[in-house]
Amino acid sequence: MPLLTFLDRDHSIAPAGFSRWRVPPAALAIHLSIGQAYAFSVFNLPLSTLVGIDHAAPDDWKLSTIGWIFSVAIVFLGLSAFTFGRWLESAGPRKAMFASACCFAGGLLAAALGVRWHSIAVIYLGYGVLGGIGLGLGYISPVSTLMKWFPDRPGMATGLAIMGFGGGAMIGSPLAVALMAHFRTASSMGVAESFVAMSALYFALMMFGVFTVRLPAPGWTPPIGAGAANRARAARAAEAPRDVHVDRAIKTQSFWLLWAVLCLNVTAGIGVLGQASPMIQEMFPGSISAGAAAGFVGLLSLANMAGRFIWSSLSDYIGRPRTYAVYFALGAVLYAAVPGVGRAGSVTLFVAFYVVIMSMYGGGFATIPAYLRDIFGVRHVGAIHGRLLTAWSLAGVAGPVLVNYIREYQIGRGVPKAEAYTVTMYIMAGLLVFGMMANARVRPVDPSLWWRGTHE
Amino acid sequence: MSELSRGERWKVALAWLVVLVPAVWGVAQVIVKSAALFGR
Numbered sequence: 001m002p003l004l005t006f007l008d009r010d011h012s013i014a015p016a017g018f019s020r021w022r023v024p025p026a027a028l029a030i031h032l033s034i035g036q037a038y039a040f041s042v043f044n045l046p047l048s049t050l051v052g053i054d055h056a057a058p059d060d061w062k063l064s065t066i067g068w069i070f071s072v073a074i075v076f077l078g079l080s081a082f083t084f085g086r087w088l089e090s091a092g093p094r095k096a097m098f099a100s101a102c103c104f105a106g107g108l109l110a111a112a113l114g115v116r117w118h119s120i121a122v123i124y125l126g127y128g129v130l131g132g133i134g135l136g137l138g139y140i141s142p143v144s145t146l147m148k149w150f151p152d153r154p155g156m157a158t159g160l161a162i163m164g165f166g167g168g169a170m171i172g173s174p175l176a177v178a179l180m181a182h183f184r185t186a187s188s189m190g191v192a193e194s195f196v197a198m199s200a201l202y203f204a205l206m207m208f209g210v211f212t213v214r215l216p217a218p219g220w221t222p223p224i225g226a227g228a229a230n231r232a233r234a235a236r237a238a239e240a241p242r243d244v245h246v247d248r249a250i251k252t253q254s255f256w257l258l259w260a261v262l263c264l265n266v267t268a269g270i271g272v273l274g275q276a277s278p279m280i281q282e283m284f285p286g287s288i289s290a291g292a293a294a295g296f297v298g299l300l301s302l303a304n305m306a307g308r309f310i311w312s313s314l315s316d317y318i319g320r321p322r323t324y325a326v327y328f329a330l331g332a333v334l335y336a337a338v339p340g341v342g343r344a345g346s347v348t349l350f351v352a353f354y355v356v357i358m359s360m361y362g363g364g365f366a367t368i369p370a371y372l373r374d375i376f377g378v379r380h381v382g383a384i385h386g387r388l389l390t391a392w393s394l395a396g397v398a399g400p401v402l403v404n405y406i407r408e409y410q411i412g413r414g415v416p417k418a419e420a421y422t423v424t425m426y427i428m429a430g431l432l433v434f435g436m437m438a439n440a441r442v443r444p445v446d447p448s449l450w451w452r453g454t455h456e
Numbered sequence: 457m458s459e460l461s462r463g464e465r466w467k468v469a470l471a472w473l474v475v476l477v478p479a480v481w482g483v484a485q486v487i488v489k490s491a492a493l494f495g496r
Contacts, residue, residue, distance in 0.1 A: 025471035170482030295493030298486040
C-alpha cells in the first residue's frame with residue numbers, strides 16, 4: 001500500500017476486535033516527543049559557547065538571542081494549531097501525526113545544520129518555525145480521536161495524551177544532557193550531533209504513534225459492562241451534544257468565555273512556573289540552595305504532569321464546570337495564602353501549596369478539550385481546540401511579563417526580595433476570580449447552531 | 457477487555473510498554489533531583 005494511501009483517513013478505520021486502549025499510547029508517543037520543547041533550555045548554555053567551547057567567545061550567541069528559539073517555536077505552535085485544525089479533521093489523525101513527525105524531526109535536523117554553520121537564523125527557521133508547526137499539529141492531532149474512542153471518559157482520554165506533553169520535558173531534558181555528554185569533544189559541544197540523534201529517536205517514537213492510531217468505525221460504541229458505575233458512564237456517553245461547526249463555534253459567547261477560562265488559568269500558572277527557582281530562593285533566603293530550588297522546579301513539573309491526568313479524569317465524574325470552579329476557587333485561596341506561608345517560613349506548606357496550584361494549571365490544559373466537546377460536540381473539536389490555543393500564546397507572554405515586571409517594580413521601590421512576590425500572588429488570585437466568573441457564564445449553545453452535515 | 461483476542465491483548469501491552477518505559481525513566485530522573493529539596 002503506498003504510504004500516502006496508508007495515511008488516509010479511510011485507511012485509519014479500526015478493524016473489528018481492535019482495542020481502544022491501543023489509541024492512548026499512540027497519542028502519548030506524539031505528546032511525549034513534542035513535549036521535548038519544554039526542555040529546550042538545557043541547550044541554551046551549550047549553544048552560547050559553541051565557538052569558545054569552555055567560555056563564551058565574541059562570536060558566540062548571547063543567551064537572549066538563543067532564548068528566542070523556544071519563543072518562536074511556541075508562537076508557531078499556536079499558529080499551526082489555529083491554521084491546520086480544520087484540515088486535521090478532514091485529513092484524519094494519521095496524516096496529521098505523520099506531518100507533525102516530519103516537521104518536528106525535520107526541525108531538529110535543520111537546527112543541527114544551523115549549529116554546524118553557526119547560523120542562528122537557520123535554527124530559528126528549523127527548530128522555531130518548522131519544529132513549531134510540528135508541535136501545533138502534534139498537540140491537537142490525537143485529541144478528537146481520543147474523544148471519539150472514549151465518549152464515556154473524554155476527560156481521562158485527553159488527560160492521558162496531554163499529560164504526555166507535560167512529561168515530555170522529563171524525558172527530553174536528561175536525554176539531551178546524556179547525548180551532549182556522549183558527543184562532546186575538545187572541539188565540539190556535541191549539540192549538533194545530539195539534535196541529529198534526537199531527531200531520529202523522536203521520529204521513530206512518533207512513527208510508532210502514526211502506525212498505531214486508528215479511528216473508530218462509523219456507529220461504533222464503547223463496550224460497557226454491568227454495574228451502576230458502568231451504566232452511569234454509558235449515560236454520559238449518550239449525552240454527547242450535537243456538533244457545532246468551528247466557524248459558528250468561534251462566534252458564540254461560550255467559545256470566548258472558554259478562551260478566557262484557559263487564558264486566565266494559564267496566565268496565573270505559567271509566570272510562576274518560569275520563576276519558580278529564584279522565587280523559592282528569594283522567599284526563603286539562606287534556607288534554600290540552588291540544588292534544592294532545582295528539585296522544587298522538578299516537583300512542580302511532576303505536579304503539572306500528574307494534574308493533567310488526575311483532574312481531567314475527575315472531570316468525567318463531577319463535570320467540567322465544577323472542575324474549573326475548583327481550579328479557580330482553590331487556586332485563588334492558595335495564591336492569596338502563599339505570602340502568609342512565606343512570612344511564616346514554612347517551606348513544606350509553600351511547596352505543598354504550589355504542587356496543588358501547578359496540578360490545577362496542568363489540569364486546566366487537559367480538561368479544556370473535553371469541555372469544548374461538552375459544548376460544541378466532538379466532530380469539529382480538533383479545529384475548535386486549535387483556535388482556542390491562541391489563549392495559550394497570549395498567556396505565555398502575559399504570565400511571565402506580569403510576574404517579572406511586578407517583581408522588578410517592587411524591588412525598585414525598595415521592597416525586600418522576600419516580599420517582592422506578595423502583590424503578584426494577590427494579582428494571580430484576582431485573575432483566577434475573573435476566571436471563575438467567566439466559567440460560571442458558559443452555557444450550552446443554541447440548537448439553531450447545530451451542524452447539519454450528512455457525511456460519515 | 458474480556459472480549460479481546462489474545463493477540464490484541466499483547467498488542468495493547470506492547471503499545472503501553474513502548475511509551476511507559478521512557479516516561480518512567482524520565483519521572484525517575486525528576487524524583488531523584490527533587491530529593492535535594494527535602495535533603496537540604
